Amino acid sequence: MKDMTASSGRTNRVTPFGRLEASRSRGAFLGNRGDLHAPDGAIRRTHAVKFWICCTLEETNGQRVVFDTPGRYTPLFFWDEAVAMAAGHRPCGQCRKTAFRGFKQAVNRSKGLPDDHFVSVKDIDAEMHASRLDEQGHQRRYRATAAELPSGSFVTFDGDPDTPHLLWEGKAHPWTHSGYGTGAGYDRSREVVVLTSRMLVETIKAGYVPLVRFPTASP
Known part of the structure; x- marks a missing residue:
């Protein structure tokens, strides 16, 4: 077993494109898509299950040691x-119960349902899976006017398709594995390519605010 909380050359850092890459930068959240290992122990699959979750790195004792097994x-x-x-x-509905409760309420509100309407985790995960991947298993993206998107959405701009930008409080912040570059204003009437799935954009619009990790990256 290898402790993965330290910096690593493993392809286990996730980009806003959903890709798995190697980076020495530490993440603030832990993710799970099932067992992605090939028989040789290398990470070769992009996902193994439909529930893709975002977990805390800490447990009640303030420390979580993560093993890659x-x-x-x-x-x-x-x-x-x-x-x-x-x-x-x-x-995650276990280690982030309060966040998950708020997420489910926002999912309901995005559909015009009461906050306390029952929706199963299985149904949420099935809808999310259909929203995030196309028939070829690639990230499902779409075009929208920037003004339609809430803070917390990720986009790319025409002319710079390889740089994901976080839209946050009226500015677009370029992302790298080391954090965000300096944000700049953008034309809200401009069309952009949206990386965050339609379902999750609507969930953010309905009141779920993702945790964003500033300060910005070093130049």
Whole structure:
């Protein structure tokens, strides 16, 4: 077993495109998509289950040691929760109970239902899976006017398709594994490519606010 809480060259850091890459930067949240190991122990699959969750790195004693063990789940890491949501993950219902409760309420509100309407986790995960991946298993993206999107959404701009930007309080912040660059204003009437799934954009609009990890990255 290998302790994965320290910096690593493993391809277990998740981008807003949903890709798994190697990075020495530490993440603030832990992710789970099931066991992604190949028989040789390398991480070769993008997902093994439909429940993609975003967990805390801490337990009640203030410390969680994460082990990368083939045959169990493969620990993934996100810079912050906005990245996790862009990649298609929801709050964990066990280690982040309060966040998950608020998430479910926002999912209900996005559909015009009462906050306390019962919806099963299985149904949420099935809807999220259909919303985040297309028929070829690629991230399902769409175009929208920037003004339609809430703070916490990830987008790319035409002319710079390889740089994901977080829209936050009227500014677009370029993302790297080391954090966010300096935010800049943007034309709200401009069309953008949206990385955060439609379902999660609507959930954010309905009141769920992903945790964003500032300060910005060093130049």
